[in-house]
Amino acid sequence: MTPLIDSAREADVLAAVPTQLLIGGRWRDSGDGGTLPVEDPSTGRTLVRIADATVADGDAALSAAAAAQAGWAATPPRERGEILRRSFEALVARVDELALVMTLEMGKSLAESRAEVLYAAEFFRWFSEEAVRIGGRFATSPDGRSRLLTTKRPVGPCLFITPWNFPMAMGTRKIGPAVAAGCTMVVKPASQTPLSMLLLAQILMDAGLPAGVLNVITTSSSGKVMEPLIRDPRLRKLSFTGSTPVGRRLVEQSAEQLLRMSMELGGNAPFLVFDDADLDAAIEGALTAKMRNVGQACTAANRFHVQAGVAEEFTRRFAERLSALVVGRGTEDGVDIGPLVDEAGRRKVAELVDDAVEKGASVVAGGHAIDGPGYFYAPTALANTPSTARILTEEVFGPVAPIATFTTEEEGVAAANATEYGLAAYVFTRDLSRALRVCEGLEAGMIGLNQGVISNPAAPFGGLKASGFGREGGAEGIEEYLETQYVGIAP
Ligand code: NAP
DSSP states (O other): OOBSSOHHHHHHHHHTSOOSEEETTEEEOOTTOOEEEEEOTTTOOEEEEEEOOOHHHHHHHHHHHHHHHHHHHTSOHHHHHHHHHHHHHHHHHTHHHHHHHHHHHHOOOHHHHHHHHHHHHHHHHHHHHHGGGOOOEEEEOTTSSOEEEEEEEEOOOEEEEOOSSSTTHHHHHHHHHHHHHTOOEEEEOOTTSOHHHHHHHHHHHHTTOOTTSEEEOOOSOHHHHHHHHHTOTTOOEEEEESOHHHHHHHHHHHTTTTOEEEEEOOOOEEEEEOTTSOHHHHHHHHHHHHHGGGGOOTTSEEEEEEEHHHHHHHHHHHHHHHHTOOBSOTTBTTOOBOOOSSHHHHHHHHHHHHHHHHTTOEEEEOOSEEOSSSOEEOOEEEESOOTTOGGGTSOOOSSEEEEEEEOSHHHHHHHHHOSSEESEEEEEOSOHHHHHHHHHHOOOSEEEESOSOOOOTTSOBOOEETTEEOOBSTTTGGGGGEEEEEEEEOO
16 A cells, blocks of 8 residues: 655654643643653554643643633633634644644544544634624513523633544534633643644644633643542533543542533444335445444444344445455555554454354454554454344444344334443434434434434534533534523612
């Protein structure tokens, strides 16, 4: 395969990434001068070293956010929106450079990284438009003795903790509405993929974001550096995207200061295909819903429940498409599937496949790791996956599609809901009544009906049950960063 990027270009883009902490508008080293390495998961080599924040650095970042809060809340909404708009334009203009950095630190193909940068940018465009639409209400009380004035105000300083799988979009979904609403913030990206966030912060600063509104902390001691901030009375909101176990711990910590919270947690999305589905569309949808981000998406189709009448054909055609995907380093031409983010991720995928096979599933595509360097795993389909297989109940986070069969609609919906998670679900059917019935029966915050992609900046993204609470994007997204105040007025 031909590399799309020569290594001089890689060195150039990496040299432009800030590697320090952003605190109070200034880039600086960590208090003790510590650094941590950022690795390329397709080669295992260290790309750069970045600042490794201490507890005192975290405190300094929150102090900067708290000091900037009043001034930022008073900044005209149009001005806040214009900063987001300029940042949106810069992201679009610099998409190639940003995509390359993302692929280097995270592994997915350049095409997928480009798509993420553009998706991430759309949250800035959307919220630049929302900034000027924050409204209130005025009413007469039912007994006529009072006037009721209801207004919205920013929640206050926020803490954002983001995962490695979408290193930029998981940030802009939080930063966009917070900037629009007039909140200041401390952001902590995942230690495996901090570079996209550091570049994003630089772009926001260049677009005119005042010092202290956005502070970025990178650290190898997430728990130690974050917990004091979460327990600090100056913080008013925590928005977390990541795994359910860590989310649960952060909810407990947030109880101390009764923080406002948004929790975007793990998923285990069912993909339902009914006998009357358009199978071409279902297979295209399945490929996208499963393979986007090498299967490492919270919305990824985790398991396929296919009605008996089409199970064989769906399995055969889907397996053929998976086997044809090209696996390789994300910067190489023609690559569809990059590596998993690390060896632990790959080991978990292999373990879940082995467990399913031991319990009776049959491998119809892939089914094995691919020799490194890098953490590659072959795109895999498993047929006749038994209900006892762990892969049906645990988040796979890899390029593996377990397929199980159901007979009646009720059975299909019950199987789909048999999980503690409730983030996303996919339904393929051409029968409108069935579609509505099934969607109403599914315990999921988001449903793709006859489509394999659901993420959209104009839609409320979020889950039910152990997938968390709160919504990002849509008209709902900015509400997460606003408090309601009411004034009763004597007429
Ligand atoms: P993770 O291990 O929970 O980490 C997420 C973030 O939390 C990282 O920045 C991590 O820092 C930090 N963190 C870890 N332990 C912490 C602690 N004790 N206190 C404070 N921060 C802590 O999750 P991940 O493996 O990065 O991401 C994959 C998970 O995210 C999957 O379950 C996926 O479904 C979920 N996800 C959900 C959504 C959604 O919108 N619902 C979107 C994307 C991903 P370090 O990097 O230093 O460990």
